Amino acid sequence: MASNRFCPPTLLSFLLICVTLWSSGVSAKSAQRPNIVLILTDDLDIVIGGLSPLNKAKKLIGEEGISFTNAFVASPLCCPSRASILTGKYPHNHHVINNTLEGNCSSKAWQKSEEANAFPALLRAHAGYQTFFAGKYLNQYGHSEAGGVEHVPPGWSHWIGLEKNSKYYNYTLSVNGKAQKHGADYSKDYLTDVLANMSLDFLQYKSSFQPFFMMVSTPAPHSPWTAAPQYQNSFNATKAPRDPNFNVHGKDKHWLIRQAKTPMSNSSVQFLDDAFRKRWRTLLSVDDLVEKIVKTLEVRGELDNTYIFFTSDNGYHTGQFSLPMDKRQLYEFDIRVPLMVRGPNIKPNQTSQMLVANVDLGPTILDIAGYNVNKTQMDGTSFLPVMEGKMNSSSWRTDILVEYEGEGNNVSDPACPLLGPGVSECFPDCVCEDSYNNTYACVRTVAASANLQYCEFDDNQVFVEVYNMTADPYQLTNIADSIGQDFLEKMNHRLMMLQSCSGQSCRTPGVYDPRYKFDPRQMFTGRSWRFNRLRQTMK
Ligand SMILES: *[C@@H]1O[C@H](CO)[C@@H](O)[C@H](O)[C@H]1NC(C)=O
Ligand SMILES: *[C@@H]1O[C@H](CO)[C@@H](O)[C@H](O)[C@H]1NC(C)=O
Ligand SMILES: *[C@@H]1O[C@H](CO)[C@@H](O)[C@H](O)[C@H]1NC(C)=O
Ligand SMILES: *[C@@H]1O[C@H](CO)[C@@H](O)[C@H](O)[C@H]1NC(C)=O
Ligand SMILES: *[C@@H]1O[C@H](CO)[C@@H](O)[C@H](O)[C@H]1NC(C)=O
Ligand SMILES: *[C@@H]1O[C@H](CO)[C@@H](O)[C@H](O)[C@H]1NC(C)=O
Ligand SMILES: *[C@@H]1O[C@H](CO)[C@@H](O)[C@H](O)[C@H]1NC(C)=O
Ligand SMILES: *[C@@H]1O[C@H](CO)[C@@H](O)[C@H](O)[C@H]1NC(C)=O
Ligand SMILES: *[C@@H]1O[C@H](CO)[C@@H](O)[C@H](O)[C@H]1NC(C)=O
Numbered sequence: 001m002a003s004n005r006f007c008p009p010t011l012l013s014f015l016l017i018c019v020t021l022w023s024s025g026v027s028a029k030s031a032q033r034p035n036i037v038l039i040l041t042d043d044l045d046i047v048i049g050g051l052s053p054l055n056k057a058k059k060l061i062g063e064e065g066i067s068f069t070n071a072f073v074a075s076p077l078c079c080p081s082r083a084s085i086l087t088g089k090y091p092h093n094h095h096v097i098n099n100t101l102e103g104n105c106s107s108k109a110w111q112k113s114e115e116a117n118a119f120p121a122l123l124r125a126h127a128g129y130q131t132f133f134a135g136k137y138l139n140q141y142g143h144s145e146a147g148g149v150e151h152v153p154p155g156w157s158h159w160i161g162l163e164k165n166s167k168y169y170n171y172t173l174s175v176n177g178k179a180q181k182h183g184a185d186y187s188k189d190y191l192t193d194v195l196a197n198m199s200l201d202f203l204q205y206k207s208s209f210q211p212f213f214m215m216v217s218t219p220a221p222h223s224p225w226t227a228a229p230q231y232q233n234s235f236n237a238t239k240a241p242r243d244p245n246f247n248v249h250g251k252d253k254h255w256l257i258r259q260a261k262t263p264m265s266n267s268s269v270q271f272l273d274d275a276f277r278k279r280w281r282t283l284l285s286v287d288d289l290v291e292k293i294v295k296t297l298e299v300r301g302e303l304d305n306t307y308i309f310f311t312s313d314n315g316y317h318t319g320q321f322s323l324p325m326d327k328r329q330l331y332e333f334d335i336r337v338p339l340m341v342r343g344p345n346i347k348p349n350q351t352s353q354m355l356v357a358n359v360d361l362g363p364t365i366l367d368i369a370g371y372n373v374n375k376t377q378m379d380g381t382s383f384l385p386v387m388e389g390k391m392n393s394s395s396w397r398t399d400i401l402v403e404y405e406g407e408g409n410n411v412s413d414p415a416c417p418l419l420g421p422g423v424s425e426c427f428p429d430c431v432c433e434d435s436y437n438n439t440y441a442c443v444r445t446v447a448a449s450a451n452l453q454y455c456e457f458d459d460n461q462v463f464v465e466v467y468n469m470t471a472d473p474y475q476l477t478n479i480a481d482s483i484g485q486d487f488l489e490k491m492n493h494r495l496m497m498l499q500s501c502s503g504q505s506c507r508t509p510g511v512y513d514p515r516y517k518f519d520p521r522q523m524f525t526g527r528s529w530r531f532n533r534l535r536q537t538m539k
């Protein structure tokens, strides 16, 4: 067997890879398993045009494979969403509820109870895969109270983790547990390019005796939106789209939307248009990264045996319902994400309307690797049969759960005392993007007979929002007051059931599924705020 003769001594950061070239006991069978690449972007929407700058990714992944038009995240915020991707679980089961250590973002408790069972750990320990990570992990990764950058999550044989949250320059990477500091020289430090280069190095020096899983997680297009020098003037004339829900008053919506000022100030509009252009500029480097990875796999003769997934941790809004910019909302622009996949047995140029969610990525990847997902506690389901054309829509799931815990401590923003305590992410004109009572859960239904969203808030109004996505794709009209008690009760019951689901019970048929059966035993298991409030007032 070839030892480390492919290892140039200068590639210090890849010493570990070379050592594992020796790893024995790898059967010929596992060597034939397909390779898997997951490219995860940060804050990349699909609803407000996020895929527009990504022409190479659309051509090299989308046109060569399948694009999902109904792909959602279980929570529209970085850390909870990333935890859902890694664990295949809804937030109520992985317990990562916000972006702080106290909310379990990369906390010791997470490391102990969830990280060790995340899908990369199963791939590595039980499916014979070598695993490579490069980029942004969980927002608090590298925190001194969570083991610092010395902590290498157990799923990864090759680890390049960005310390903390998104950056483009002046950051620290954990290279297999050792801090590597970077400055602000484009040719050496621009993070999207560093991730691309390190990924190509991995492809070159990895073991050829094991299949690989590679996850490349770009901070782009998250703030601070620093473009590569050659792209700094791109999209000069681009503006955020003026869709029907842009800069309008969401007066029938929950409190946080009602506090937004409509119309927005001109300075807010200028700021969001500028941010919109800057986001797109950062994506041009992501597009280059995708091209480099695909071309390298092609040159190496590995492309035909490699699945490539491209997606995001949450969507984004710029001006919708007069909120300047962020995620964290229940609306389509924040919960819907791009998802394109190419790979063996996936026919080119397919579009699928089947409902998929980020909790399905782990189960799908394990399925590809030949690991029986039923042995895990995951809430999601493998969509490999969908990609291979082996699943018809009448047998597929019809709803998913979205859960979000609003961020905001019980102190007033000193600049905005009138809003009271509990708000966060406030703009200079005191329009806030989040608050502790922006805590909600939704059922998102996509069935032959219905395309709906039902949401309940844990606020002092127990606010309910309902949208008929067929009639109202921009979610301009909340129909909670007109849709009828029968519908509200059925959806409330389904929501409670999903909020308390685990594993197989998360995959039971939804209200609009012909296979749905009402089960009164499930009535009292959920944490439905609306239901509990109604019970309290009845007493
Ligand atoms: C953090 O995770 C641990 C382990 O899952 C759990 O016991 C704890 O309740 C979580 N904390 C929060 C704030 O949810
Ligand atoms: C990086 O850090 C240097 C030194 O502190 C500073 O001058 C520079 O502005 C920073 N650049 C970026 C893009 O953060
Ligand atoms: C990436 O690699 C290319 C080709 O070797 C090199 O020109 C470029 O400077 C590298 N970029 C970074 C940020 O390391
Ligand atoms: C874009 O704007 C910048 C700064 O205003 C300017 O320098 C550049 O020439 C413009 N580029 C194009 C392609 O219009
Ligand atoms: C804001 O912009 C609009 C449209 O460009 C313009 O009509 C209006 O006068 C501006 N308002 C202020 C206060 O500058
Ligand atoms: C996919 O469709 C595009 C646009 O119709 C076409 O140009 C391209 O050749 C197709 N790709 C494949 C692999 O069939
Ligand atoms: C997993 O469980 C489901 C539902 O019980 C069953 O239909 C499926 O065949 C099982 N898959 C495997 C690979 O055991
Ligand atoms: C879809 O699958 C179900 C169950 O496997 C089957 O009963 C039904 O006939 C199929 N429908 C179509 C249109 O193929
Ligand atoms: C995050 O969640 C934890 C646990 O509930 C809470 O203590 C903390 O205040 C939350 N952080 C924010 C910013 O809301």
Ligand SMILES: *[C@@H]1O[C@H](CO)[C@@H](O)[C@H](O)[C@H]1NC(C)=O
Binding pocket: 410
């Ligand atoms: C804020 O929360 C803390 C901890 O829950 C509590 O001790 C304190 O009284 C609260 N302060 C206010 C102003 O509500």
Ligand SMILES: *[C@@H]1O[C@H](CO)[C@@H](O)[C@H](O)[C@H]1NC(C)=O
Binding pocket: 255, 419, 420, 421, 422, 423, 435, 437, 459, 460, 461
């Ligand atoms: C939400 O919290 C804010 C800030 O504390 C408060 O002003 C508002 O009344 C609350 N709204 C609801 C519906 O609970």
Ligand SMILES: *[C@@H]1O[C@H](CO)[C@@H](O)[C@H](O)[C@H]1NC(C)=O
Binding pocket: 450, 468, 469, 470, 471
């Ligand atoms: C949603 O709107 C469509 C198109 O207007 C309509 O056919 C359908 O009945 C509506 N669904 C509900 C649940 O109101």
